[in-house]
Amino acid sequence: MCSFTITNKDISLESTNHFSQKRGPDSTSVKKINGISFLHNLLHLTGDKVHQPIIEDDLVCVLNGEIYNYQQFGNFDSDVQCIIPLYKEFGFEFAKKLDGEFSICMVDFKKSRLMLFNDTFATKPLWFAGQENDWGVASYESSLKSAGFELPQKVVGNYAWMFDLQNLDEIGGYTIKEFHLNQHKNSYEDWIKAFENSIQKRVSNTNKGIFLGLSAGYDSGAITCELLNQGVDFKAYTIMSNENEDIVEQRHSMLENGEMIYLGVNEYYGVAGYLEDNCEDFFYKDRYKNYDIKEDKASMGLGAICGRAKQNNEKIYLSGQGADEIISDYGFNGNKIYNHSSFGGLFPNNLDDIFPWHSFYDGTQIQYLNKEEYVAGSYGIETRYPFLDTQLVQEFLWLSSDLKNKKYKAPIAEYLEKYNFPFEEGKKTGFQAGSNLV
Numbered sequence: 001m002c003s004f005t006i007t008n009k010d011i012s013l014e015s016t017n018h019f020s021q022k023r024g025p026d027s028t029s030v031k032k033i034n035g036i037s038f039l040h041n042l043l044h045l046t047g048d049k050v051h052q053p054i055i056e057d058d059l060v061c062v063l064n065g066e067i068y069n070y071q072q073f074g075n076f077d078s079d080v081q082c083i084i085p086l087y088k089e090f091g092f093e094f095a096k097k098l099d100g101e102f103s104i105c106m107v108d109f110k111k112s113r114l115m116l117f118n119d120t121f122a123t124k125p126l127w128f129a130g131q132e133n134d135w136g137v138a139s140y141e142s143s144l145k146s147a148g149f150e151l152p153q154k155v156v157g158n159y160a161w162m163f164d165l166q167n168l169d170e171i172g173g174y175t176i177k178e179f180h181l182n183q184h185k186n187s188y189e190d191w192i193k194a195f196e197n198s199i200q201k202r203v204s205n206t207n208k209g210i211f212l213g214l215s216a217g218y219d220s221g222a223i224t225c226e227l228l229n230q231g232v233d234f235k236a237y238t239i240m241s242n243e244n245e246d247i248v249e250q251r252h253s254m255l256e257n258g259e260m261i262y263l264g265v266n267e268y269y270g271v272a273g274y275l276e277d278n279c280e281d282f283f284y285k286d287r288y289k290n291y292d293i294k295e296d297k298a299s300m301g302l303g304a305i306c307g308r309a310k311q312n313n314e315k316i317y318l319s320g321q322g323a324d325e326i327i328s329d330y331g332f333n334g335n336k337i338y339n340h341s342s343f344g345g346l347f348p349n350n351l352d353d354i355f356p357w358h359s360f361y362d363g364t365q366i367q368y369l370n371k372e373e374y375v376a377g378s379y380g381i382e383t384r385y386p387f388l389d390t391q392l393v394q395e396f397l398w399l400s401s402d403l404k405n406k407k408y409k410a411p412i413a414e415y416l417e418k419y420n421f422p423f424e425e426g427k428k429t430g431f432q433a434g435s436n437l438v
Helices: 079-097 141-146 189-203 218-229 245-252 265-278 297-311 323-328 364-378 390-398 410-418
Strands: 002-007 027-033 036-042 054-056 059-067 100-108 113-118 127-131 134-138 159-164 170-175 209-213 235-239 258-261 314-318 382-384
Touching (some): 002 059, 002 141, 036 059, 059 079, 079 100, 079 113, 079 159, 079 170, 127 141, 134 141, 189 390, 209 297, 218 410, 235 245, 245 258, 265 297, 265 364, 297 314, 297 364, 323 364, 364 382
Parallel strands (some): 209 314, 235 258, 314 382
Antiparallel strands (some): 002 036, 002 134, 054 059, 100 113, 113 159
8 A cells, every 4th residue: 555646736745745645654755757746655565665656768657556466467576567567568458457456647758648547446545636737646635635726536446547648638548347247157166266366365465464353244254264264364353342242252262363342432532533633534425325434433443453453563454345335235135234225135137237236336335445445544554355356246246146145145154154154144233333432
């Protein structure tokens, strides 16, 4: 995880960096190239410590996030180093070859191009602003506002843009990932393999400390089970609010490194104060619900966990985000657990009838994903999303509707049953840290 700000305005970018710098506490680099200023904050997790921007011939690029398959393309010291060679070989559509969680900005001065690339689910924040002849691209909205832009826009996921560098006319674009909707698979086997691969790629490219928030639910339970299966060294933190204590205790008994947190009033409001001063604001209006990151009780719980992880030098957080949005739609058998469910988790025989449902890309997918990104980012911690792995999502879409509808969160339930990992069948429990303070 890193962050960046790029603009053609003649300003000091250091003044825009208050919140953004916390995402990349290891170093900050600023370069001005052909009248364009590039600021990059680095959190070093993968390969050698490589400072950005990367400059090669008339090309300049910056990366926020991780490219998991970068070593398939050559003997690179770091994932960011594969981007310009891929662009030179495959052109603008090189991003279709990337497997990762990323936002990328590239400038091709020779061809007068400004290019933006945002991964399938926009896991890494990306903002853009244009004002008369000025433009800016940044990881955080506040950076662009500090640079004097009035109306920055959040860049949507799963798309690549190409603009003329001189007048900002859009001259190209494409969808990065096309999902196939043929529900033809009659076994969970390939989904389970894809889930195991999703975990493996997110833990094998670093020697940094790994952690997660472990509840009594399906999603964190599956991640924990697979980390144990792969022999990964990690720590699990549980906020003991309204969790099923029996399930939590069974799970913790299987761990070498776990901590149960009984969140007190003073700590809860202490975390709230920290986030107020150090965490980027995020507001997102939606047709189902409006969202304010600093009003979400789950933000305080995540902050309490990340504060402990930071003290323990744990820098990679594995999140269960996306499982509810994709695998259950916050419902089962047509019954909506929450009002923002689109179809109550009852998948039709023809996915074309509903795809993409609202929270697949939008809604709570964007709201809760950015809560994970912004809160963890304020502690200098990178979040990775196993359930938003594109191959895993594709394997889920390929499952027959009968398998999808067999039980609540059917493929995850099948996985947990396969490995006899304790879980409370059919139960969805939301995080309620503010209602059970000690």
